[in-house]
Amino acid sequence: MTPTLKGRIQTRIALLLLIGLPVGLGFGLGMQRVTLALALLGFALLIGLLLDPFYAYLQARRWDGDWPPLLMLIAGCLEGSILWLIVEAIAAWQIQPFSPFFAISARLFWLMYSTIWFVMFITNLGLLNIFFPYRRFKGGKLWD
Amino acid sequence: MKNLRVLQTFFQKPLLSLADLKNSGIALEKRMFVSVGGGIGSFCWVDGLRVHAVAQDDIAVISHHRSPYQQFKQYCDRSELCPQDRLRSDSSARPDNFWGFPGYAVDEWWDNLRTGHWSAAGKVAWQIFSEPLLADFYTPTAGRLYASMEREMGRIGWASMVRQGTALFIRKLDDQRYAVFYRAPTRHFHIIIANVVHLALGHTVKQADYLHTKTTDQVLSGYALQDDFFRCVEETHASVVVVGRGIVAARIIEQLLPKDPQVSPRSVISLLRSPLEANMDSRQIEQASFAGWRLQPFNWPRATFGGPLMETLQAAPATKRRQLAKSWSAASTPPRTQWLRDLKKAVASQSYRTVYGQIARIEPEAARLAIQITPASKAAENPFTIQADYLIDCSGFDDQIAHHFIYTDLTATYQLPTTPAGSLQVSANFEVEALSTPIGKVIVSGSGAAGNHYGPVDSFLGHQYAAVKTIESLSMLPWTKIRQLNPVSSVRAWLQWLFNRPI
Numbered sequence: 137m138t139p140t141l142k143g144r145i146q147t148r149i150a151l152l153l154l155i156g157l158p159v160g161l162g163f164g165l166g167m168q169r170v171t172l173a174l175a176l177l178g179f180a181l182l183i184g185l186l187l188d189p190f191y192a193y194l195q196a197r198r199w200d201g202d203w204p205p206l207l208m209l210i211a212g213c214l215e216g217s218i219l220w221l222i223v224e225a226i227a228a229w230q231i232q233p234f235s236p237f238f239a240i241s242a243r244l245f246w247l248m249y250s251t252i253w254f255v256m257f258i259t260n261l262g263l264l265n266i267f268f269p270y271r272r273f274k275g276g277k278l279w280d
Numbered sequence: 281m282k283n284l285r286v287l288q289t290f291f292q293k294p295l296l297s298l299a300d301l302k303n304s305g306i307a308l309e310k311r312m313f314v315s316v317g318g319g320i321g322s323f324c325w326v327d328g329l330r331v332h333a334v335a336q337d338d339i340a341v342i343s344h345h346r347s348p349y350q351q352f353k354q355y356c357d358r359s360e361l362c363p364q365d366r367l368r369s370d371s372s373a374r375p376d377n378f379w380g381f382p383g384y385a386v387d388e389w390w391d392n393l394r395t396g397h398w399s400a401a402g403k404v405a406w407q408i409f410s411e412p413l414l415a416d417f418y419t420p421t422a423g424r425l426y427a428s429m430e431r432e433m434g435r436i437g438w439a440s441m442v443r444q445g446t447a448l449f450i451r452k453l454d455d456q457r458y459a460v461f462y463r464a465p466t467r468h469f470h471i472i473i474a475n476v477v478h479l480a481l482g483h484t485v486k487q488a489d490y491l492h493t494k495t496t497d498q499v500l501s502g503y504a505l506q507d508d509f510f511r512c513v514e515e516t517h518a519s520v521v522v523v524g525r526g527i528v529a530a531r532i533i534e535q536l537l538p539k540d541p542q543v544s545p546r547s548v549i550s551l552l553r554s555p556l557e558a559n560m561d562s563r564q565i566e567q568a569s570f571a572g573w574r575l576q577p578f579n580w581p582r583a584t585f586g587g588p589l590m591e592t593l594q595a596a597p598a599t600k601r602r603q604l605a606k607s608w609s610a611a612s613t614p615p616r617t618q619w620l621r622d623l624k625k626a627v628a629s630q631s632y633r634t635v636y637g638q639i640a641r642i643e644p645e646a647a648r649l650a651i652q653i654t655p656a657s658k659a660a661e662n663p664f665t666i667q668a669d670y671l672i673d674c675s676g677f678d679d680q681i682a683h684h685f686i687y688t689d690l691t692a693t694y695q696l697p698t699t700p701a702g703s704l705q706v707s708a709n710f711e712v713e714a715l716s717t718p719i720g721k722v723i724v725s726g727s728g729a730a731g732n733h734y735g736p737v738d739s740f741l742g743h744q745y746a747a748v749k750t751i752e753s754l755s756m757l758p759w760t761k762i763r764q765l766n767p768v769s770s771v772r773a774w775l776q777w778l779f780n781r782p783i
Contacts, residue, residue, distance in 0.1 A: 137372070137380075138587025192588075199565050199576070201583025206413045262372075262381035266774045267767040269379050270752075272372065273586040273745050 137265075138202045141192040143276025147264070148184050150278050151256045152177065159255055163248045172237065173248070179222060180249070183215050205261065212253045220245060283469050287461065290451060294693050297454045298473070306461075307470045311340040312760070314460055314474040316447045316686065318343020319351050321480025321726035321743045323429065323438070324375050328747030330436040330783055331378045331773050332755075332762050340472050341438070342447045342462045348375075348438065349429050351482060356422050358504045359528045359674075360535060363423030368527050368578060368614055370585070371408070371418050373740035375425070376432035379774050380744075384420035384428070416616050417577045435782050445470065449689050450477060456717035475719055476754065480726040481684050483738065488523070488639075488673045496644050502528045502674035510535050513670070517546045521651060521666065523639070524674035525552050525573055530613035532672055537626045548626070549666060550634045554656040561607040562600075570620060571627060572634040574612035580736040581608050586745065594708070594733045598700055605701075605735055635666060642671065687728055690715070701731025708733055709753035710746045719759055723750050 139147065156177050164173025191211055195203045223245065226238045265271060268278050286304045290296055301308055313329060315322040318341050326339055345351060361367070371383030382390075385408045392401035407418040433439065445464040453459055453473065460472045491501055500509070502524070513520060513536060520536050522529050529550070536548045552572050559567040559574060568575040583589035593604055613619075626632035637653035640663060644650075651666050687704055690696060696714050697705040706729050707713050715722040725746030727738040736742040755762045765773065776783055 138583040138585070138589075140588045140591060143587075195583075196563065196588065197565065199567055200412075200581045201587055201589045202581075204411060204413055205409050209409075262383065262386070265379045265381045266771055269765055269770050269774075270748055272380055273748050275587050275591065 137272040137276055138195070138200075139192075140275030140277065141188060143271070143274065144188045144192060145185060146278045147260060147271075147276045148181065148188065151260060151264070152181050155256045155259055156180070156252050159252045160248070163251075167244065172240065175238070176219065176223075176240075176245075176248070177252075180215065180219055180252075183218050183222075187211070187215060205257075208257060208260075212257065216246070216249045216253065219249065287448070287469055290459075290461065291449055294452065295454060296451045296459055298457075301453075301459060301471055301473070304471075307468065308473065309340070309470070310473045312338040312474065313476045313478065314340045314342065314472045315478040315480065316342045316450075316460060316462075317478075317480040317482060317726070318345055318442065319348055319480060319482050319726075320375050320429075320740065321482070321746070322478065323348035323433075324740070324743035325478050325480065325723075325725065325747045325750065326438070326441065327375070327432060327436055328378060328744070328751050329762070331777075332751055332765065333783075334762060336437040336440055339441045340443055340474070341441045342443050342445055342460065342472070344444070344446065346439070346442065346444070347430070347433065349426050353422070353426060355503055359502055359531065360505055360510065361422055361531065363426060364421055365531075366419040366421050367425060369419055369425075369740055370578065370582075371420065373585075373744070374428060375740050375743065376428040377777060378744070378747075379770070379777070380741075384424055385418040387428075388418075388420070388424065412577055417614065419614075431780060432777075435777070435780055437782065443470065443472070447481075447686060449686060450722070452694075452715070452717070452720075456719045458715075458720055458722065475759070476721045476723065478723045478725065478750070479686065479728055480724075480743070481686060481728055483727040488675050490639055490642055490671075491673055496642075496649065498644075498649050498669060499642060499671045500673070502532055502672045505532075505672070513546070516669070518669035519547045519549070519667075520670045520672060521549045521551050521635075521649075521668045522672045522674060523551045524611065525550070525613070526611040526674060527579070527613050529672075529674035530573065530619065532674060533632070534619050534622065537622050538631050546631070547668075548632045549668065550632070551639070551651075551653070551666075552634060552636055553638060555636050559607055559610065562604065567607075567612075568615060570615075571623060572636075573623075574610055575615035576612040577614050578736070579609060579612065579739065584608060584735040585739070585741045590734065593735050601733075602700055602731070605731070609735060637664075639671075684728065687724075690722075699731035703731045704728060706732050709749045711750075711753065721754070725750075 160173045160177045161170065164170035195201060223238050223240060226234050271278055283306055315325055322341050326341060329339060371385035372380035374380055374384060385404055389401050389404040392404060407415045411417045445462040448461040448463060451459050457473055457475050458477045460474060460477060462470050464470055490499060522533055533548055538546055550572060556569050556572055581589055584593060593601055596604060636656040639651060640654045641652040642649055648667050648669055649671055651668060651671060652663055653666060654663050691698060694715060696712060699705050704712055704724050706724050710723050710725050710729055712722045712724055725737060725743060729737045734745060751762060754760045755764045
């Protein structure tokens with residue numbers, strides 16, 4: 137399945153709501169910081185949505201116009217790194233009350249991010265098609 | 281004989297009366313849906329209907345063969361593509377699986393795990409993850425396709441829907457349905473009255489003129505090679521000229537290249553019509569190439585199957601479509617690492633070379649062939665002759681509408697519009713709109729729909745795309761009683777597929 141820009145955006149939103157939200161909430165409850173988990177998910181969605189047109193541009197530069205799994209991984213690493221830099225910057229700039237709110241260890245951040253990303257990645261590669269069988273013929277779009 | 285005369289009468293009329301058919305004495309049955317062809321195109325369409333809960337009794341399939349993959353297998357077998365060899369097809373392009381998940385790659389990975397073939401399982405997993413950037417594209421074996429289709433045939437009750445025979449012609453009825461006439465192997469004529477007629481008649485192998493006029497059995501079609509051909513070439517150190525730059529030509533050359541040029545001093549020559557000019561499409565992106573071969577994983581760029589390039593093609597006006605199709609679907613071959621390595625080695629050892637031009641004449645000379653070549657127009661060379669022991673033609677398939685009697689008859693009888701490419705004009709839902717009635721539709725998919733809004737019509741995924749679009753439009757008509765799948769009904773149907781539960 138090769139996504140169109142619309143398909144990318146819709147898939148991202150759907151995956152975040154269907155997978156990211158429950159898994160993120162699980163982490164939030166485990167950390168006893170549900171609002172932090174939700175804020176990180178929100179930031180992750182925003183970064184992804186801002187980068188999607190850039191990915192679509194890169195994809196259009198490929199002869200086959202596709203977006204293979206390895207590029208998905210690279211994009212995931214890029215988005216995670218940007219999110220981590222934002223969290224680090226807020227912590228470093230000592231902006232009250234945001235700095236204490238966003239304080240999270242690198243280990244916990246990457247564990248949470250990579251778990252959510254991996255489950256979303258696997259779902260996107262095929263499981264989503266079981267629920268939405270027509271999307272693979274519509275550039276990944278879930279609705280018109 | 282009487283039936284034949286009656287049939288001739290029916291053939292001459294564009295509109296038939298149901299009462300006349302009933303009184304004709306020809307065996308008649310009524311079904312809601314009939315698919316004509318019985319190959320992989322019919323199978324994908326019928327499988328889509330069955331997954332959408334259309335009853336077995338509502339469907340009939342007119343086919344020459346018992347199995348939908350039989351014709352495809354015949355083409356593969358004749359070009360020496362054995363069941364263990366890999367096809368040029370995406371993992372998720374599964375005619376037996378409406379959802380495309382799990383794809384053939386996951387299937388193969390799981391089979392390897394179950395049977396303890398850890399390294400093979402690891403290789404497939406790596407391919408799934410890293411294709412096509414760090415590994416070759418995963419492609420399924422032909423045997424895996426046949427086995428998976430066989431399983432799905434049993435599940436959807438394919439055998440009970442098939443009416444073996446040759447479809448003859450189709451006519452409109454006065455009650456707004458259609459009559460499909462066919463001749464069974466017993467030579468008896470039959471009629472099926474249907475609301476929806478689906479045509480997926482496949483294609484014919486393009487026969488170069490020199491295959492018709494040949495006087496020697498050293499000139500062969502790449503789609504009809506004898507089983508022992510490659511052994512014979514190996515043993516006799518024969519030199520071979522292969523015409524064409526498509527996948528069949530590439531596979532034949534791969535098998536012909538001498539493993540050790542010192543031991544087998546034979547040469548393999550590719551005869552191509554003209555040197556490759558840089559294939560730059562309207563996006564200003566250049567296609568990869570090597571030694572005269574266009575390199576592309578599948579017969580169309582991946583994004584034309586269901587992504588952004590599919591939308592580009594759909595939005596383009598007819599003339600632009602032709603242009604895009606020309607650059608995206610020009611004969612190409614997948615850039616498989618091993619094949620490219622072998623080819624480079626053969627070029628270096630001079631056991632392989634490329635010649636550009638067209639065949640002017642083929643004459644036997646002693647026990648060999650003297651092939652006169654008219655050089656490609658841009659080269660300022662004189663005609664020249666190459667000598668070889670065999671010439672194999674791999675010109676490919678012919679999608680010209682004129683080769684299918686049913687299409688040409690329909691076009692002539694009902695004055696149907698055609699595309700600039702010469703195929704039947706179909707709507708975005710693959711309908712021949714000029715034949716539509718309030719309770720009837722004629723649908724064309726596969727190569728018969730080439731040159732329209734969708735590029736890779738003649739591919740597994742293309743057949744499934746046609747099924748999806750058809751079902752989408754049929755579900756809007758109350759009389760079909762088809763409902764589109766929602767997430768719940770889709771999961772339920774998928775689980776039935778997973779556990780091989782008959783539907």
